């Protein structure tokens with residue numbers, strides 16, 4: 001019998017910094033009426049669930065509890081944040097073997113329960129783990145989404161809003177490619193409420209465009225390194241990013257978000273998961289939105305894909321632990 005879906009239920013696997021901040025954010029969002037937390041450390045999941053549940057009287061009625069794989073099989077969305085995080089000096093790609101091994105123990109537990117909802121991958125390296133989850137689960141591609149560069153794009157909008165003295169929600173721009181060192185700021189399509197970026201910069205008294213764009217793109221790319229060196233981990237920004245993705249799915253908003261998903265020939269790239277804008281709704285990824293890129297951006301995107309493909313080619317994804 002096909003597993004049913006409870007459209008107001010979500011689960012989080014991995015209740016460390018990112019998982020617990022995400023749970024706290026989702027509790028306040030009132031998007032779900034049931035939230036199940038699962039961690040290899042069962043006491044940690046239970047402690048986080050109880051602590052967060054004590055905020056419910058200030059938010060709205062719902063159930064939050066620590067559970068098992070049987071408890072989460074009917075979730076509309078399962079968010080996976082389990083895995084090692086970056087230590088100071090480590091890149092996201094350094095985490096690949098540790099976290100692929102962890103995914104080999106998690107994904108089969110989900111697929112053997114005939115899960116019909118959306119898998120939302122957050123652990124790093126997120127593009128490689130999205131690809132891994134897709135291969136290990138055998139789920140249709142629309143139902144396996146990586147949080148991708150949703151966070152990096154928020155960081156870019158925030159940095160531009162500070163630079164230009166304008167609401168970050170009026171800034172339209174994307175970071176695409178790997179969520180990591182080879183990511184690309186898609187400057188050629190960036191605009192502020194329809195006004196080309198350079199024109200808006202000049203309106204605000206900024207003329208040194210190339211230097212400003214280089215500085216901002218570097219700042220965005222290095223944000224995680226900076227924060228991790230100061231407070232061990234990043235979690236509030238990603239928690240808000242996950243909430244935004246869940247909102248699009250649960251409310252069938254069909255917003256365009258730079259999530260990580262499988263490429264099928266866009267910009268000449270295929271066979272790997274990376275971030276590009278896509279319409280996200282109730283069924284997960286509806287379609288890619290191949291924004292126009294200049295020749296340099298498109299070339300850098302292909303290089304980003306090559307970096308990821310080399311790593312994916314080294315993985316043995318035939319040995320899931322079931």
Ligand SMILES: NC(=O)c1ccc[n+]([C@@H]2O[C@H](COP(=O)([O-])OP(=O)(O)OC[C@H]3O[C@@H](n4cnc5c(N)ncnc54)[C@H](O)[C@@H]3O)[C@@H](O)[C@H]2O)c1
Pocket residue numbers: 013014015016017018019038039040041044081082083084085086095099102105106121122123124125126147148151179233234235238
């Ligand atoms: N995608 C993004 O934009 C983004 C942003 C920040 C962090 N991250 C990533 O999120 C992940 C988690 O980061 P964190 O700071 O919360 O780490 P953390 O070490 O605080 O938490 C990881 C949790 O995973 C649990 N875990 C490990 N193996 C498990 C398993 N097999 N089953 C269930 N739970 C398991 C651990 O017990 C721990 O509680 C890291 O990979 C990090 O790099 C991603």
